[in-house]
Amino acid sequence: MQVRCMMCGKKEGITEEHVDYRKFQDNPKRVYICKMCMARTLNEAKDGQKAHKPM
Numbered sequence: 001m002q003v004r005c006m007m008c009g010k011k012e013g014i015t016e017e018h019v020d021y022r023k024f025q026d027n028p029k030r031v032y033i034c035k036m037c038m039a040r041t042l043n044e045a046k047d048g049q050k051a052h053k054p055m
């Protein structure tokens with residue numbers, strides 16, 4: 001199945017092994033975020049939490 005990352009626009013093929021494969025089958029318009037962008041988002045979230053911590 002072809003899905004497009006909503007953050008970088010990269011097209012990726014996902015297989016049944018993908019965690020959300022069935023969700024995409026049920027709803028092809030579901031938002032997909034590739035691993036790269038997911039990792040970046042998580043890192044930014046972590047950095048954000050750090051920044052908000054008072055020293």
Ligand SMILES: [Zn+2]
Nearest residue numbers: 005008034037
């Ligand atoms: Zn991406």
